[in-house]
Amino acid sequence: MRFFTIRTFYVLLFLLALLSCKKTDxxxxxxxxxxxxxxxxxxxxxxxxxxxxxxxxxxxxxxxxxxxxxYINTSDISKINAGDTTVVVDDYFKEVFKKSSRIYEETDGSFDPTIGMLVNAWGFGPKKALKQLDTAKVEQLMKLVGFNKVKLHNGKIKKLNDSIYFDFxxxxxxxxxxxxxxxxxxxxxxxxxxxxxxxxxxxxxxxxxxxPWKVGIENPNFDGTRSIEKVVELSNQAMASSGNYRKFKIDTITGEKYAHIINPKTGYPSRNNLLSVSVITNLDCADADAYATAMMTMSLKNAKIFLKDKNQLKVFIIYSDKNGEIKTFKTSNF
The missing domain is CATH 3.10.520.10 (ApbE-like domains)
Known part of the structure; x- marks a missing residue:
């Protein structure tokens, strides 16, 4: 009897070892x-x-x-944009709203999800684009921009102007x-x-x-092709990239090409020499996404200034110099 008990013990021990190996392999x-x-x-x-x-x-x-x-008429954000003040937002909306508010402040307004009216006006949103969008109209729409004009209170969104349009x-x-x-x-x-x-x-x-996981940072190819500029390794990190080379429109009158990233401070599509910004961070991917977009509206000089005290961000920027040549900049911790 004692022999059977010992034998059974070792059999069980062996089986547990096998299962353990299988789990980790x-x-x-x-x-x-x-x-x-x-x-x-x-x-x-x-x-x-x-x-x-x-x-x-x-x-x-x-x-x-x-x-x-x-793009969904029955979504909470669409109802809020339409002026419905009775919507009680869910935890997802609350988290994105709070992150947006913080990053709006950190970037001095370079990241601003209340820019929805201008996104639509320039033809990059769900609503019909405005024709002949002149300076006066842009200035008028800019009155509806500013994350300091909205707040979250008891689960509901309060807007200083009912026409403020969110775009996350x-x-x-x-x-x-x-x-x-x-x-x-x-x-x-x-x-x-x-x-x-x-x-x-x-x-x-x-x-x-x-x-570690390997991912690529793309070259800013305007012809629709895809190629890799740099391969990076990620481990317990998030990465987001923003660029102006894939989504753009061409003015039917002037023939001018303009990108989908709207500068919240000017009301116009971002016009600088930055082609793409990639952000790697130990923070959430949502943070990386927002920071990358914000920097795409900045000049290279201002982006560098912004990054001086942002040690939690590793940033790789592709830009064109004054001669039109493609150059890169990376933070010292990249």
């Missing part, structure tokens, strides 16, 4: 992808049971859309990346890489290669 990732927020998403993660979380991720993205998509597109994709990441972490998934339209969040490492 997961080198085959789960890869899921789909469409969300007007672009594609790609998620790679390592899970003990190889669980496919596609349905759960898509459900989360639908919740975010129903909260903050200006410059932060929402990054936020969605964070929401997906938090979900995976709640499912005890420690190693993953999430990408939505170029906004990225990483945790742990690429177990298949036993090294």
């Amino acid at each position: 997961i080198t085959e990732p789960v890869k899921i992808e789909g469409l969300a927020f007007g672009t594609a998403y790609h998620i790679t993660y390592y899970n003990d049971n190889q669980t496919d979380f596609t349905k759960s991720i898509d459900s989360l993205f639908n919740l975010i859309n129903n909260s903050m998509s200006t 597109n410059a932060i929402a994709k990054g936020f969605a990346v964070d929401v997906a990441g938090r979900f995976l972490e709640a499912k005890h998934t420690e190693n993953y890489l999430i990408e939505i339209g170029g906004e990225i969040r990483s945790r742990g490492i690429n177990l298949s290669k036993n090294r």
